[in-house]
Structure formats: C-alpha cells, structure tokens
Amino acid sequence: MKHITKVYGSLYANNDIPLTLNKGEILAVVGENGAGKSTLMKILYGLEQPTSGEIYLNGEKQNFRSPHDAIAKKIGMVQQHFMLLEPCTVAENIVYGKEPKKGLFFDREGAVKIVEELCEKYGLHIDPRLKVGDCPVGLQQRVEILKVLYQDADIIIFDEPSAVLTPQEVTELLATMRKLATMGKSIIIITHKLHEVMAVADRVMVMRLGKFIQEMPITETNIEEMSFLMVGRHVVERHVDPQPTGERVLDVKDLVLAGSDAKNILDHFNMHVDAGEIVGIAGVSGNGQSELIQCLTGLLPPTSGQILLQGKDVAGHSVGEIREAGCACIPEDRYLWGCAKEATLTETAIMAHQHKPELSKNGLLNSKGAKVFTQRLLDNYDVRNSGQSQKAGELSGGNIQKLIVAREMEQKSPLLIAAEPTRGVDIGAIEFIHGKLLEKRAEGDAVLLISSELTEIMSLSDRIYVIYEGQAAGEFRKEDATEEDLGILMMGGKLV
C-alpha cells in the first residue's frame, strides 16, 4: 500500500501511510485508539475507498470498490464483530456465498464434507454440524477463519482478534496464525496486547494520529520501545496503597439464576463490595460473569437470592430503578449494551444523565447544557472525535469505550460495575482508565471489576473472587492472591 490517505471531513484517519506485506509473514500493526489501524485495513479489504494512494498486489495495481473485489483477489478479513448467521450450522456459515449445489439445491452433505476437509487441511477442528449460536466465542472465531480459508485467501487480516477470547483461546489462535504463515499465508494482526505481538509477529508497524511512525523486525524491538513509539511517552503501571474500607455497598446473598437445564447458571453466589474498595471477579468467560452483571443491573431477574444495594434489596428491579438506587455500569459489550451506533456523541454522553438539572429545563432537554456536558466528557477522557454530531458507531473502538467509561464515571454513583473496562483500549488509555477507577475508590465509592485480564484484576483489586460454574470458588485478599492459585480455581481445580 503506497501513500494511503483517508480523510473524513477534516480528519486525517490515514495520512500518507506505506504498508508492505511479504509472503508467509505476520505483520503486527499497533497504535493508540483512533490511530487509523482499522481504517487502513478497511481500505485494504475494500470496505472503504482511500481519498488518495494506491494498492499493489504482486506488483499489480488494484482498485477495490468492495470486499467482493478484495475477496476475488484472495484477501480475507476476520471481523472483530463476527458476521455469522447464528441459527445456521458451522458448515452453512462457512460455505455461505459460495455454496456447493446438488442440481438446483444447496448440497448440505457436500458442505459438511468440504468443511471436514478444510479442517483437516489446516488442522483447525470443529464439528461442521454444530449450530453457530451454540458455539463459544473462540469457536465462532474459528468459523470466521475457516470461512476466509474456504474463500482461498492468501492475505488474512485480523482486527483485534484476541479481545474477546479467553487466555487459552488466545494461545490457540496465535498457534493457528503461525501455522497459516508457515503454509504460505500472509497475515496482518491488529492488537493492543504487545506481548501477543512479541509472541507471534515477524515485523511490527507503529501508527500514531493517522501517521506511519516506524516499522521494525520483532527481533529488534521490545514492549517498552513499542509502547513508547505508540503513545509518545513512557507508560508506567502505578502502585496501589491499601486504604480502610467503609460501609457495605453491595451485598449479594445466595443468588441463583436457573438455567435451561438442571444446572444453575448462578449457583448460590455470594459476595460483597464495601465502600472504598475495588473487588475483582476473576474467571474464564462463560462461568456466569455476564449473567451476574445482568442480574446486578436489572437486565435479568434472578431466580432467587438477594442483591442488597446500600441495604435495599433490588433483586428483580428494573434497570432504571437500580440506577436510581446508586449503581452505574460500564457494560462488557460496548455495542450491545453501551451505546446505540446511530446515536450522536451528545446523545451517547447524556444517556441516563438527561434528568439532571444542568441538562433539563421544565422536563425538556437543555441542548446547550447537553453540549457543555458532553464536551467536558470528551475533553477529560481524550475521546478523539470529529464533533458532537458524529455517530457513536463512527468512533474507533477504543474511543467509544472511553466515552462510555466517562459517562458511567460521571454518574458518581456509590457503586460502579466495571465489566471489561479496558477491552480494546490502547496502553495509554488503559493507564488512564485504571487511574480513574482508583480515583473512584479513593473517593470512597465501591467498584466491582469483572475482567478476563488476570493482570488487570490483580493489579487493581483489594479483594478477588474467583467465579467457576456460577459459584464463588474462592476469595482472596490482594496480598494473598497468586496468579497460580487463581488459575487453578478458574479451571475448576482445588487448592491443597
């Protein structure tokens, strides 16, 4: 790719970017939120057209008007938000768009056979007859990869593929990428996790504010240098001092959420969070964390048990009532629960703040107040945007996350539930968000942190619970928790 420039309004999302990719190579593209990584990949995949610049494949100039054109030239992209048909089977999803036919009709058995052969060839195993909606995220991603391989891609783009995976799934994914590269595929991976870059990439390219900064072989760099080039300063994790705790803010007693079979999703779960404390919940995703958050925030009524918020039982109450009672929430899936993609930044920022005096006048929205309020959040949280009327869905992934964090922090509620608060944000912003969570703790509020990043849990939490199959499998004080013990309990083992 030569001199790629992409302008949105007055914003240079990409500014004169060069990118080269060799056969059988894994190239990592890193950079801050909003640096322009996804934009560059969308251009390569034909989803966006560059304002100027050229793309050459094997020396031949290309003109991609749509992904259809790019796919025809053997470029594939594994989307971060999977584009799969959940009610259909694995095989149907993989062949969709290029289905085997028996006469005039779809050849179902033929599709299964094709997928079995594909799995064999690439050593990626999955049952072709499974329904995609029943597969865990890691397997759904494998379906996306197989789909790209079925389309016979030579270049495969992964945009933040590990953000939604468990640690075990990440290890498998990285191994898969290495294997594909050995087989001659060329791979581009975008990730904020620099240890993944070190583990899998041959070469790394750093971007900042739409510009190309530097590229180097992985053997000639390290995490510190990459993070310095990304954010233009050194990033340090802070040390957290213990502090005394106050009243009980959240007390979850014997919480049960029945599942569709005999097994409970939440199985007599007990835990509490006190004022001035960050409590972490560690666990392999799929052990009831999502449902716990949904019960606590009013999205799901629990089957039995109590959720005492400042002494008042809010189990089964509505989302609005629970917010009123003093609970804000940074949801785990920013697009599903955190915002509406079509809403403007102003609308996104004021959601659940709209009744505040500075934002409403005689029951009507005070639009001037809303603008001031929104600008404060955008500025304080360094949300890179092109104006308040921009749509939430147009912000880069990390920037929409920062806006949601800002909005929920601004609730100044006694309890904040922070679910995967730093998913998809760059290392500079992680440091910033961690600082904000610690400020909230210092102000004497309670924070419940649910994260699949064990390092995040361990560095911020005063106390840690491990959740396994819907039960609290263990409770640790920060100073007693080791990664090893947490890991054993997370996998369903017992400590001796």
Ligand SMILES: Nc1ncnc2c1ncn2[C@@H]1O[C@H](COP(=O)(O)OP(=O)(O)OP(=O)(O)O)[C@@H](O)[C@H]1O
């Ligand atoms: N459709 C669009 N309209 C307007 N601006 C856009 C659009 N798409 C992207 N942008 C802007 O372009 C810039 C680069 O966005 P991009 O998604 O490429 O960043 P990124 O490097 O992938 O960031 P992240 O790590 O947060 O995913 C951002 O400031 C974003 O707001």
Ligand SMILES: [Mg+2]
């Ligand atoms: Mg992106």
